[in-house]
Amino acid sequence: MLNGKKAFITNAAVADIYVVFAYTDRSKKREGMSAFIIEKGTQGFSFAKIENLLGMRGCVVGGLVFRDCRVPEENILGSEGDGFRIAMATLDRDRIAMSSIGTGIAQACLDVSKNYAKERKQFSQPIANFQAVQFMLADMAMEVEAARLLTYKAAYLADKGGKFTKEASMAKLYASEVAQRAAINAVQIHGGYGCTKECPAERFFRDARILSIVVGTSEIQRMVIAREELRSGSD
Ligand SMILES: Cc1cc2nc3c(=O)[nH]c(=O)nc-3n(C[C@H](O)[C@H](O)[C@H](O)COP(=O)(O)OP(=O)(O)OC[C@H]3O[C@@H](n4cnc5c(N)ncnc54)[C@H](O)[C@@H]3O)c2cc1C
Numbered sequence: 001m002l003n004g005k006k007a008f009i010t011n012a013a014v015a016d017i018y019v020v021f022a023y024t025d026r027s028k029k030r031e032g033m034s035a036f037i038i039e040k041g042t043q044g045f046s047f048a049k050i051e052n053l054l055g056m057r058g059c060v061v062g063g064l065v066f067r068d069c070r071v072p073e074e075n076i077l078g079s080e081g082d083g084f085r086i087a088m089a090t091l092d093r094d095r096i097a098m099s100s101i102g103t104g105i106a107q108a109c110l111d112v113s114k115n116y117a118k119e120r121k122q123f124s125q126p127i128a129n130f131q132a133v134q135f136m137l138a139d140m141a142m143e144v145e146a147a148r149l150l151t152y153k154a155a156y157l158a159d160k161g162g163k164f165t166k167e168a169s170m171a172k173l174y175a176s177e178v179a180q181r182a183a184i185n186a187v188q189i190h191g192g193y194g195c196t197k198e199c200p201a202e203r204f205f206r207d208a209r210i211l212s213i214v215v216g217t218s219e220i221q222r223m224v225i226a227r228e229e230l231r232s233g234s235d
Pocket residue numbers: 007008009010011053056061210213214215216217218219220
């Protein structure tokens with residue numbers, strides 16, 4: 001019988017199937033956590049508030065509520081007690097997905113900024129001629145490349161099998177911070193227009209902010225990276 005609630009679930013009320021992590025034996029701590037497959041419409045399973053998000057507004061995010069929700073034994077994913085291991089393995093892969101989104105947002109910021117800088121004229125010349133604007137474009141281009149390479153490396157290690165926890169956290173942390181810096185510069189390059197809903201940079205700015213929170217905040221990524229570094233000793 002499941003009882004409890006969880007806020008901020010992507011695709012809440014949209015998805016037909018949910019993977020829910022719950023304690024089956026709290027005394028065993030991590031080993032007492034299990035994963036369940038729960039279908040929408042199961043008695044005792046309902047939805048709570050849908051959030052009005054800052055960014056990623058195309059994504060439905062809301063709460064799940066379980067009240068005396070009876071789940072058959074065959075709905076346990078893996079075996080009883082496998083929940084924590086499954087959750088951690090899923091998080092590593094999700095982090096690579098997030099770093100891809102961050103790299104994509106940063107690349108889009110660079111693309112729209114380059115185009116705008118070549119079109120927009122001030123003081124009788126395109127703003128792309130100004131070194132201050134060029135430096136912002138240069139930083140964006142360099143950081144997009146670095147974020148892409150970290151993402152590819154983490155994805156390559158994941159495909160190869162074996163451990164990629166540190167690389168996934170590095171890629172996620174770096175790409176989400178690059179996306180934010182690129183979005184700040186993209187709004188800057190677009191000037192007043194960058195502060196309007198018509199400008200794509202305005203949306204990138206809001207979307208990028210979400211990335212430092214989801215699938216573990218930047219602080220949590222730094223903790224994971226430090227833990228993995230300290231565990232591995234000196235190279
Ligand atoms: C758009 C969106 C979609 C989401 N989708 C899902 C989903 O599908 N499934 C799901 O399970 N969750 C989802 N989440 C939840 C998301 O994973 C959490 O919001 C995130 O992990 C942060 O947790 P929190 O909100 O409880 O913040 P908190 O943990 O309260 O953190 C608040 C602040 O405290 C800091 N902090 C917390 N603990 C520590 C620590 N030990 N050391 C240092 N600093 C710390 C954090 O870094 C942060 O800055 C989603 C969230 C959003 C915004």
